[in-house]
Amino acid sequence: MTILLFVMLGVFVFMMFRRNKKTQQQQADLQSKFGPGVEVMTSFGLFGRIVDIDEAENKVVLELSPGNTATVHRQAVTKIVEPVVAAEEPTVVPDDASSLTLGKSDAVDTAGEGTAVAGDASRNETPDETLRRLNDDGKKDS
Known part of the structure; x- marks a missing residue:
């Protein structure tokens, strides 16, 4: 039994x-x-770029942001940060805001008047009608 205990201690x-x-x-x-x-x-948790290493004193000078440096002990630096390479996806910017409401169902306003907030009717209105509708909506709220 003692031999097993010494073996376990050794391991x-x-x-x-x-x-x-x-x-x-x-x-x-x-x-x-x-x-x-x-x-x-x-x-x-301090991120920075190494500017200088002092081997004799075990110090590292980190540049935290342009013009701002900090001196830390060499053993405090625990991780090398690899730059993240983002996949370049083409950004599609719509010409107008009407594409943002495509495919959405008509919504009824909370006042119970039954007017469509975002629907096919608002896509076919002229700019003057749009301004009139927006101005009328502002008068209803106040």
């Missing part, structure tokens, strides 16, 4: 050292990629 210690070694290796790989111009994130 636990081995796994603990293995995990620490793996974490140190990942940190070393990350810090080897550091250089001026690299976009990074700190452990406390």
